[in-house]
Amino acid sequence: MLKFLLTRVSLVIPTFIGVTLLSFALIRLVPGDPIELLAGERGIDPARHAALRAELGLDRPLLEQYWIYIQKVLHGDLGVSIVTKTPVLQEFLTLFPATVELSLFAILLALLVGLPIGILAAVKRGSWFDYSTMGLSLVGYSMPIFWWALLLILFFSVQLGWTPVSGRISVLYWVEPVTGFMLIDSLLSDEAGAFRSALSHLILPSIALGTIPLAVIARMTRSSMLEVLSEDYIRTARAKGLAPWRVIVVHALRNALIPVITVVGLQVGVLFAGAILTETIFAWPGVGKWLIESVQRRDYPVLQGGVLLVASVVMAVNLIVDLLYGLVNPRIRR
């Protein structure tokens, strides 16, 4: 197990270098100049432009810039945003809990709904339930998030008035950020109704963000269940006269879950990608929206630091999933 752990962890190092190199190189390969963008139509006088570039270190050779950047990163310094002049790490730490909260809810929703649907569809293979849920999951998988999110808002918030349109909590509440997780913070605060408000604000964005993982999980569970259900040992279990639910949940599901866990781990990356759109639409103050803005503004430190931090989280989650996988399936450990 230790060897397995070490191999997995050692793989993180090249990935880390790759991510820093890519995020550093890509943003510099696309044309654009953060200083020009800040100045806009007004323009900026060439001497001042040069002075600002020098101040930001953008006048040095690329390799030197990268070297300085890596050294700083290793010392835990991710730099300061060109636009807001705030340290990147500080901005990330205020925004990241919002993304985590949303992603957790989305994946929870996807699991709670996707797993039972997948199991049922497999058990009732060929029934109307199977066809309709698999059809719907295909639709869910192919749906553009921004469109789906707007549709949800227009129907549930504007037409029915059941859910709030956007944000993390009603603007009338001020909840002092303690953990950064609004649900926890609102419970800790003494404002009555704040928790309920925070919960109601989570519903639509979780649905919007959770739809694609839900569809993937449902389809994956179904196909993996079907495969397992046709195995000999299932027939044996049935022949032993075990209760049908016991055969499905205890014997079949446990083995069917292995590929599903991998997929869930991979969905974390998908969730972060989806969070970019979901956060923009639902005015959700998370890192997705922050990263998009940094690209538009060519805010190099934010983009580099942000991508690195998000990538680290995705790597960490995948590492955990790999370890879990090893636990569930001992054959992998060798």
Place this chain on the structure above:
Amino acid sequence: MKKTLLASVCMAAALGLSGNALAAKTLVYCSEASPEGFNPSLYTSGTTFDASSRAMFDGLVAFERGTTQVVPGLAESWEISDDGKTYTFHLRKGVKFHTTRNFTPSRDFNADDVLYSFNRQWKKDHPDHKLSGGSYEYFNGMDMPKLLKNIYKTDDYTVVFELNQPEAPFIANMAMDFASILSAEYADTMRKAGTPEKIDLEPVGTGPFQLVNYQKDAVIRYKAHPDYWAGKAKIDRLIFSITPDAAVRYAKLKAGECHVMPYPNPADLKEMEKDPNIQLLSQEGLNVGYLAWNTTKKPLDNPKVRKALNMAINKDAIIDAIYLGAGVAAKNPIPPTMWSYNDEVKDDPYDPVLSKRMLAQEGYPDGFEIDLWAMPVQRPYNPNARRMAEMMQADLAKVGVKAKIVTYEWGEYLKRSKKGEHQSILLGWTGDNGDPDNFLYVLLSCAAADGSNRARWCYEPFDDLLIKAKRTTDIKERTRLYKQAQVIFKEQAPWFTIAHSKVFMPMSNRVVDYKIDPFGGHIFYGVDLK
């Protein structure tokens, strides 16, 4: 109606609105983005000014709400010396700064605050010059370092600004956001406490609202400044609910989650007009969209060729198709709401036949090839430059001119066009201070021909008029000079003037006395809720 009522009840339940929260008059504004920060002298975007200077600070002078007229602010009155080089401001007495969690002012506003606010931006050795990144782009962009010779106080309530040369627009510059007055005492206190960064993060001003708290990308909360010198605001609390997507802002307005929203989608305007719960205010913006001909490149160096090209483009069709009725045709480089606008100038008619004949007379019977640059972004003065360029391309083809559409990433576009790589370029401008100089001199003077003057047009008779108008503070004389300049502009045709776009502000019917700011700002002092 029943459904709406039910919806709002559910809404209130969902939001958990308590009686307390509703008792104070709270106006919610669905703003479009987070501010870059809260010290207006450090930043350049309108979003930041809305959240900082326009809510929390005052300048020595101000623009009267909804107009471009300069009125007294923290200075009750001012005098300008005969040579136009010395401005003496007499400051208002009894003006209180905000009292916040970590600062209680011990004195009223005085000349030291004015000196602090300007010297911090101007003097490189000022202790706070380098604070928060220390780049003061507007102060530099308005050429203040070149213009200012000296600033000093003669007593606690008199400040003198000496300039290196007469500059008539100076007084309007003083009403701009970068010229907001910060508290010198607060800066001092924070520096002594070892937390100078708080000067900019937790701002203290004299303005109508004071900051309560801010959460990036989510919400900014203000409360009315109880001792505001011009009288306490009519609303008790002001909340910016940051909502980047226009469709979602509209949904929030409909669901009653905000009272005012900026920048609606043009496609939603018709529906908004019909909605009985929404009032849709509109006003011509202080802007211009134009197509600049690079007058240093052949054959565009010939004014007759430029004139012919101007007659080849169907302006009305563009305004219908691109601005969707939210724009008025432009014939001058300055908008009609600005003083000295010359309405007697006649626009070039759309006449492809005459245009083709004129081109033939100038030696181009078969036309020629040019490039036509189109912006990659939506701007207030041009909602869809790419589509506009295609329409222009089709029009120009009819007179034999083959235009190739070129586009770059926005920063690159600005940089390359400043160097004059283009032959013709779509761009525009939104005014800063309501002075015609801020359009004509910035966009068309010889001094700017290597930068913001994208036509790279340097025409002495025109330039002389602009310089003369800068040197005199007599508004009648300046009006005369600018009107004359507009005539020359039209004859020489460095631009094809396209449109001045209209600004739309949808808001709840409960909002009373909102006035659209010609500078594109969003101002809530003076606004009430019924």
